[in-house]
Amino acid sequence: MTIEDVAALAGVSRAAVSKVLRNAYGVSEPMQQRVQAAIDDLGYRPRVAARAMRGTSYTLGVELPTMANPFLQGVLGGLIGFLEATRYSVIIAPSDAEGNSTQAIQTLLDYQVAGLVTIGANATADWLEAQATRSPMVMLGRHDESVNYDTVGDDDALGARLAVDHLYSLGHRRITHLTIGAAQHPHMSRSSHAMRARSYRHRMRRYGLTPETHIIASPTEESAYISTLGLLEQPIPPTAIFAGHDELALGVMRAAAQFGLGRSELSIVGYDDSTFASHPLISLTTVRQSSDEVGKEVGSLLLQRIEGRTEAAHVVITPELQVRGSSAPPPPTT
Template sequence: MSGPRVTIREVARAAGVSQAAVSKVLNDGYGVSAAMREKVMRAVTELGYRPNAAARAMRGRSHTIGVVADIRTPIVAQITEGIEEGLQGSSLDILLAPVGKAPERQRSSIDAMLNRNLEGLILIVPSLPRPELEALGQSIPTVLIGRHGGGRHFDSVMDDDVAGAGLAVEHLVGLGHQRISHIAMPMGKFRRPSVLPQTAREDGYVIAMRDHDLEPDVITTDYTEEGGHTGAMTALRRKKPATAVFAGTDMVALGVLRAAHELGLRVPEDLSVVGADNIPVSALPQIALTTIDPAGKLNGSTSTRLLRERIDGRRNPVTHAITPSLVVRGTTAPPRE
């Protein structure tokens, strides 16, 4: 038969720390040093301490965070991997709600998660109106990924999409291109500064083109392979076709490559193509797509860090912008004479 249950007081005495420190380690409080965590967990193991699950339930702790995302978007896998990495060493679990882009579907999934008494929420590229997001942030620790503009009651992590688009244009202009088209996605009902990545990328493209005294050429379709195909056909069937296309995402770029093949154009000899997101398929030798790397895993791990700080009591909003990089591969080259 087992003996009396070991208490937090005994763990604290064995570790040589306060009971508050033990509680903070066991509850995954943010800011605990590695040395402190090691001392406490060593005492927990040696004494055989087991947290009282019933007491935790009474305090309302679920030790679970919710992640709401459109899993059809390839970069979501990278972001989710980063979120999981950020939870290593903690007792927090992930509850993933796969949704589409429709606000109604996102709203329904968020409501269902709130009923589960979660510790916090990470929303990947949410399309809900800004007032709803502010209200949500007041009710539960919340971090948004990919939504520009920041907020008063939630934290935000996003790529500097304006700078990323600038990298693409600078690269193509440096190769000698002047007729550079950009395939974008509609802005929708959003208003600056609270916009989604596609609007920020379009803004960055327009700014960079005008900085070089070049005329922007924005073709609005959607962020799919078919949208890229449609946009590329528009850009390449003109009397003076584009010599380069900056696609809003890598999936869009795949559609551009298909259109170029159908028109008998060689990439990069006849057409240069740049994508964005650096999804795994882009690195395949058969594709070798030049693309903007938005550091998806870093987005995820950073959002987890901020959420844990929120859960631990921080209230002031944080907006964290990640600087993207350009990965140059085989789909870009100087234009033909």
């Protein structure tokens, strides 16, 4: 069933049906009614592909490093919720096993997406600027000073400072930071993780403390678990660990549990405030950034660009510290 069938039933031209479909200017009330009736009668729905050939695909593409991160799930949920009131759908392309995002972004562009969101893309700013001329684009997880694409993210420097200040004021002096390897990549210097790590180091020095940054192999709970096992075996282990994000904090907790360390013996702070962080059995102190809010903001920025905005927007969200049971003063014996 095509637009032709609708036109035939309504006794009008294909162009007329197309106009009604898009709410375009220049259709008389009676014609609009007749056409709408035919559409409803037939249960007609326009083909996205045919539409994309001339107009827009009404599709937003999301490139992300992993589905497994609850924070990203929240962002996706926020975005999808925001789009419910619009005609846009979402298509998702995960980056490859090595974390390279270029393939995924290319795939999305092949779909002629009306807009593109990329999350912590591992690609040079130059390449991204070039792609952003092909489609509206907003980036998450990196605070690039871009001109062709927007960025959304929370104030990572502030977030890390909140974490360090909290642990310091509890009395901790040996605070280790767990961060991910990808953030070390030269063109990832403005990634959220890199900025958290820098802020952590800066703040530690302000307090006259020695920063101990520990880079883990991959951004997984498992990897954080193994790294923490190593940290705890040191002659003088840290009394507190500030993890790059909540998933990692979960791995730290697992290692601590395995070492038989009670909650008061190793303080742990995460980042994101993922859903599980507030569960009483986990009760993770963490830096809260609203994934839902981020998702909505992303959708809103994309629609603005689709409607014509060209100057880059750089939205910074203020994080808050969420204090829970996983952080406490260090044991007195230390």
